Amino acid sequence: MSEPHDLALLIDRTLRRISAEVHTRAVIMDTERIGPFGGMVLLTLEEMEPAPMHQLVAQMARDKSQMTRVIATLERKGMIARHASPDDARVRLLSLTEPGRAFVDAVRAVMTEAVDVVFAPLTPEDRTTLAALLRRV
Amino acid sequence: MSEPHDLALLIDRTLRRISAEVHTRAVIMDTERIGPFGGMVLLTLEEMEPAPMHQLVAQMARDKSQMTRVIATLERKGMIARHASPDDARVRLLSLTEPGRAFVDAVRAVMTEAVDVVFAPLTPEDRTTLAALLRRV
DNA sequence: TATTGTTATACTCTATAACTATA
DNA sequence: TATAGTTATAGAGTATAACAATA
Numbered sequence: 068m069s070e071p072h073d074l075a076l077l078i079d080r081t082l083r084r085i086s087a088e089v090h091t092r093a094v095i096m097d098t099e100r101i102g103p104f105g106g107m108v109l110l111t112l113e114e115m116e117p118a119p120m121h122q123l124v125a126q127m128a129r130d131k132s133q134m135t136r137v138i139a140t141l142e143r144k145g146m147i148a149r150h151a152s153p154d155d156a157r158v159r160l161l162s163l164t165e166p167g168r169a170f171v172d173a174v175r176a177v178m179t180e181a182v183d184v185v186f187a188p189l190t191p192e193d194r195t196t197l198a199a200l201l202r203r204v
Numbered sequence: 205m206s207e208p209h210d211l212a213l214l215i216d217r218t219l220r221r222i223s224a225e226v227h228t229r230a231v232i233m234d235t236e237r238i239g240p241f242g243g244m245v246l247l248t249l250e251e252m253e254p255a256p257m258h259q260l261v262a263q264m265a266r267d268k269s270q271m272t273r274v275i276a277t278l279e280r281k282g283m284i285a286r287h288a289s290p291d292d293a294r295v296r297l298l299s300l301t302e303p304g305r306a307f308v309d310a311v312r313a314v315m316t317e318a319v320d321v322v323f324a325p326l327t328p329e330d331r332t333t334l335a336a337l338l339r340r341v
Numbered sequence: 342t343a344t345t346g347t348t349a350t351a352c353t354c355t356a357t358a359a360c361t362a363t364a
Numbered sequence: 365t366a367t368a369g370t371t372a373t374a375g376a377g378t379a380t381a382a383c384a385a386t387a
Contacts, residue, residue, distance in 0.1 A: 069335060072315035074323065075226075076248060077338040078219050083265035084341070085212050090379080102353055111213060121368060128220035133355065135370055157363045157368040178209035186211065188340045197337045198206060201214040203325045204221070227356080239376055258345060270378065272347055294345040294386045 081185065088181035095173045099144060101137075106174040108137055109146065109163070113171050117162040119152065146170055218322065225318035232310045236281060238274075243311040245274055246283065246300070250308050253299040256289065260298065283307055 089103060096106050111127055124131045141147040146167030152158035186194055226240055233243050248264055261268045278284040283304030289295035300308060323331055
């Protein structure tokens with residue numbers, strides 16, 4: 068088996084395994100009720116902030132309406148702050164609050180642990196190769 | 205950026221891109237209303253049939269109750285058949301029907317096209333490497 | 342006792358379109 | 365005219381537990 072579409076099945080399966088691992092140890096996300104997607108938004112924002120929403124949307128390849136909702140939830144929980152952009156009145160810049168920053172540390176720990184379990188069969192070099200390939204798509 | 209958890213974000217984003225590409229050209233799945241997941245189940249089953257449900261569940265890293273439902277839908281649409289296993293009365297063997305086989309060809313074509321678009325920046329060798337790495341996890 | 346598969350239920354995520362306000 | 369973001373709504377996917385039948 069090595070047809071093009073297999074790549075899609077492999078990626079899907081891999082993500083499902085990561086999600087499952089995250090889920091079993093994600094007491095944090097459960098208690099705060101932000102969901103796995105909320106956790107990923109925080110992790111992504113951490114690497115981009117301050118960032119306008121459309122940039123986060125592009126980075127995560129999601130729909131903007133979906134992002135509006137999850138951001139609203141995270142803001143309600145006090146993890147994200149929205150500021151008006153000085154350059155463009157339409158734009159709202161997103162950044163993590165202090166509680167959000169502390170929370171994302173916990174999320175990152177869980178995510179790292181899950182990734183370590185799922186990718187245990189791969190050497191550190193393999194993982195670097197994998198990440199580099201995915202970063203290019 | 206090259207921390208362990210980034211791998212999860214990269215895989216998530218890649219899968220989302222594939223899904224989006226599939227979605228824009230998936231007239232077939234839409235008209236038959238089986239959803240992207242239904243399409244992936246058919247593709248996976250094609251490579252395993254005849255297979256018991258728990259094997260499909262393991263391969264796709266999904267929940268068994270979820271599989272029960274999607275299989276029921278696909279059976280109702282006449283794409284999958286369930287037979288009793290001769291070895292174990294608890295087990296039901298799944299296989300594609302003739303219409304299901306024709307349908308999976310169309311799904312595969314869409315999926316292949318989507319993968320080709322998303323992985324366009326990668327050479328064939330890169331894709332082989334990527335698939336090999338993912339297959340090992 | 343453990344496994345295969347089903348049912349029921351609640352929740353999260355996704356897709357679409359119509360909308361506003363700014364550019 | 366086009367872009368940033370919001371709202372509303374319908375649909376698809378996921379997690380859990382309790383269950384029947386068989387091993």
